[in-house]
Amino acid sequence: MTDEFEEFYKSFEEPELTADEKELLAQMPEIGEFGESRRKFLGNAAAGGLGLFALQLLAQEQVLARMETAEGAMFASVAEENAVAVRLQINGVEKSLNLDSRVSLLDALRERLALTGTKKGCDQGQCGACTVIVDGRRVLSCLTLTATCEGKKVTTVEGLAQGDELHPMQAAFIKHDGFQCGYCTPGQLCSAVALLEEAKNGEASHATTNLRSKARNLKLSQDEIRERMSGNICRCGAYPGIVAAIQEVHSGRETAQTWRFVSDEEIAALNTEEKADEIV
Amino acid sequence: MKSFKYTRSTDAASAIQAVSANKDAKFLAGGTNLIDLMKEYVERPNELVDITRLNLAQINSVKGGVSIGALAKNTDTANHPLVRQNFPLLSQAILAGASAQLRNMATNGGNLMQRTRCQYFYDVAMPCNKREPGTGCGALEGLNRIHAIFGYSEKCVATYPGDMANALYALDAIVRIKSANGQERTIPVQDFHRLPGDTPEKDNNLQHGELIIAIELPKNNFADKSYYLKVRDRASYAFALVSVAVALEVKNNQIKQARIVLGSVAHKPWRSTEAENALVGKSANDETFQQAAQIAMKGAKPLAHNTYKIELGKRAIVLALQKAMNGGAA
Ligand SMILES: Cc1cc2nc3c(=O)[nH]c(=O)nc-3n(C[C@H](O)[C@H](O)[C@H](O)COP(=O)(O)OP(=O)(O)OC[C@H]3O[C@@H](n4cnc5c(N)ncnc54)[C@H](O)[C@@H]3O)c2cc1C
Ligand code: SF4
Numbered sequence: 191m192t193d194e195f196e197e198f199y200k201s202f203e204e205p206e207l208t209a210d211e212k213e214l215l216a217q218m219p220e221i222g223e224f225g226e227s228r229r230k231f232l233g234n235a236a237a238g239g240l241g242l243f244a245l246q247l248l249a250q251e252q253v254l255a256r257m258e259t260a261e262g263a264m265f266a267s268v269a270e271e272n273a274v275a276v277r278l279q280i281n282g283v284e285k286s287l288n289l290d291s292r293v294s295l296l297d298a299l300r301e302r303l304a305l306t307g308t309k310k311g312c313d314q315g316q317c318g319a320c321t322v323i324v325d326g327r328r329v330l331s332c333l334t335l336t337a338t339c340e341g342k343k344v345t346t347v348e349g350l351a352q353g354d355e356l357h358p359m360q361a362a363f364i365k366h367d368g369f370q371c372g373y374c375t376p377g378q379l380c381s382a383v384a385l386l387e388e389a390k391n392g393e394a395s396h397a398t399t400n401l402r403s404k405a406r407n408l409k410l411s412q413d414e415i416r417e418r419m420s421g422n423i424c425r426c427g428a429y430p431g432i433v434a435a436i437q438e439v440h441s442g443r444e445t446a447q448t449w450r451f452v453s454d455e456e457i458a459a460l461n462t463e464e465k466a467d468e469i470v
Numbered sequence: 471m472k473s474f475k476y477t478r479s480t481d482a483a484s485a486i487q488a489v490s491a492n493k494d495a496k497f498l499a500g501g502t503n504l505i506d507l508m509k510e511y512v513e514r515p516n517e518l519v520d521i522t523r524l525n526l527a528q529i530n531s532v533k534g535g536v537s538i539g540a541l542a543k544n545t546d547t548a549n550h551p552l553v554r555q556n557f558p559l560l561s562q563a564i565l566a567g568a569s570a571q572l573r574n575m576a577t578n579g580g581n582l583m584q585r586t587r588c589q590y591f592y593d594v595a596m597p598c599n600k601r602e603p604g605t606g607c608g609a610l611e612g613l614n615r616i617h618a619i620f621g622y623s624e625k626c627v628a629t630y631p632g633d634m635a636n637a638l639y640a641l642d643a644i645v646r647i648k649s650a651n652g653q654e655r656t657i658p659v660q661d662f663h664r665l666p667g668d669t670p671e672k673d674n675n676l677q678h679g680e681l682i683i684a685i686e687l688p689k690n691n692f693a694d695k696s697y698y699l700k701v702r703d704r705a706s707y708a709f710a711l712v713s714v715a716v717a718l719e720v721k722n723n724q725i726k727q728a729r730i731v732l733g734s735v736a737h738k739p740w741r742s743t744e745a746e747n748a749l750v751g752k753s754a755n756d757e758t759f760q761q762a763a764q765i766a767m768k769g770a771k772p773l774a775h776n777t778y779k780i781e782l783g784k785r786a787i788v789l790a791l792q793k794a795m796n797g798g799a800a
């Protein structure tokens with residue numbers, strides 16, 4: 191590292207607060223920690239080359255998300271002007287929220303209600319990671335304003351299991367290896383669970399051959415499942431497992447699991463081989 | 471996102487009044503386009519009037535056809551028995567768009583109103599006459615692979631990106647609108663969107679504060695032979711590069727009536743009455759279809775990166791007509 195760079199780097203480590211910021215901190219000691227650590231993060235991130243735009247987004251998100259804890263003290267006038275009171279049911283529990291009109295359902299779930307199962311991928315409707323079920327329909331929580339959810343029933347991935355018993359779709363995803371990193375999985379699961387109902391109701395998709403048919407309880411082909419799940423993108427490409435899992439739950443026909451854990455003996459055998467290699 | 475006041479409206483009159491009274495107010499329907507654009511600071515309203523609870527989501531038979539409410543969701547519209555039976559072309563077009571999640575949110579009114587996907591329009595660091603009149607058009611000499619080949623101006627070469635509207639044009643739909651003075655008016659859907667000309671900032675002929683309340687579909691004889699073909703970069707969950715809505719009424723293999731509407735080639739769905747007329751009275755065969763396709767694409771003026779749309783458009787028209795003759799199965 192050159193001296194010049196070290197100087198540059200140091201300038202981030204010891205942040206200079208502006209007069210306004212100092213005053214704000216004096217008035218609101220509770221945000222001090224947040225302000226400092228964010229500044230440090232900004233420094234590290236800038237050194238690491240994170241774009242300014244991403245930083246702005248992050249900062250805004252944090253400010254919006256923290257509105258309740260800060261009791262509206264930060265940006266007080268804005269908060270009061272556009273605060274919205276919302277009552278909604280999340281996974282069967284009544285919740286009352288008071289939040290900035292801009293807060294998406296996704297941010298409310300993750301940052302305010304600590305339901306971090308629902309994931310943020312693109313935040314723009316293009317990936318499906320944020321899929322939740324609202325009043326029985328799968329929707330994108332990143333493009334839903336929480337304010338519009340008054341009186342609605344929201345189901346997130348946390349609400350799919352019954353106590354310790356996984357939803358059949360969750361169990362099938364495990365059985366069929368329907369994920370790798372797991373980031374898209376909560377969205378895939380909510381989407382797949384809603385898909386089951388849609389097929390029962392006879393709803394059509396772009397892959398449906400006869401739109402004029404009135405059939406219900408559809409038997410979906412692989413192509414149908416793929417089309418109906420196209421709103422959930424998987425960066426890891428776990429699609430074959432996802433389709434197999436959905437097909438099993440949808441059809442009710444059990445299919446064989448194509449993987450298993452290795453046994454202790456097999457591991458032991460592997461170890462001897464390795465040792466043998468080493469000796470050679 | 472810029473801060474805004476949020477209100478929830480329960481009747482159309484007060485929603486219209488609220489938006490009419492504030493030039494920076496907007497109606498909020500499914501939010502799938504508006505919220506996205508607000509996150510990008512492309513749209514910066516200071517007030518949103520939530521219209522999703524207005525009593526405008528019915529789909530029912532009316533004299534002479536079927537009326538679909540402006541606030542009915544895309545999913546519910548595509549799946550309604552009246553639509554699937556009588557206007558399968560509309561169901562097909564809606565289902566070709568976006569994803570199941572988005573269609574569950576998107577409303578019919580919002581779908582008509584959706585803005586272009588031109589990448590310069592979306593990027594506030596770029597010049598764009600549609601977003602900021604007078605700043606120039608980034609796409610004219612920039613990357614214009616997804617842009618128009620018909621009806622554009624030097625000011626804007628963007629396309630209308632939607633699917634549903636292409637079917638509505640083929641079905642001679644009528645848009646029912648309520649204005650600030652409480653009066654209702656109708657616009658034939660063909661006159662709803664506009665070409666960019668010198669004012670690309672205006673996508674359509676709706677005035678500020680006017681509310682779309684319904685879309686009417688007059689009865690027709692196209693249900694047996696229609697098809698919506700969408701060509702895109704991947705098989706699903708992508709906007710069209712070229713799409714085509716076709717509908718035929720055929721008796722004894724002779725074409726009585728025809729509709730050909732191309733999508734994603736102009737600032738509005740691009741209907742070719744000339745190509746339609748070339749089909750009428752002819753027997754339905756590949757040669758006739760090819761002639762019509764030639765005529766439909768005549769006069770196309772490609773930009774630097776979208777010449778491919780001409781050949782693609784021709785082939786899409788022929789294939790869609792063949793599929794329509796086969797009963798429009800996917
Ligand atoms: C990732 C992604 C992929 C997509 N893919 C496709 C696709 O392949 N094909 C396609 O066709 N579409 C696609 N869409 C667009 C989607 O169909 C539209 O965003 C949707 O139809 C808009 O409807 P909405 O109800 O959500 O409108 P909103 O976003 O709520 O509103 C859009 C605009 O319409 C106005 N408005 C809404 N309702 C009315 C009314 N009744 N009267 C007057 N003004 C009104 C609003 O004020 C706003 O300006 C896609 C969207 C996304 C995010
Ligand atoms: S094509 Fe239209 S929308 Fe795109 S940059 Fe040019 S003016 Fe803007």
Ligand code: FES
Binds near residue numbers: 332
């Ligand atoms: S985070 Fe909502 S669709 Fe990507």
Ligand code: FES
Binds near residue numbers: 372
């Ligand atoms: S499992 Fe990694 S993105 Fe789907």
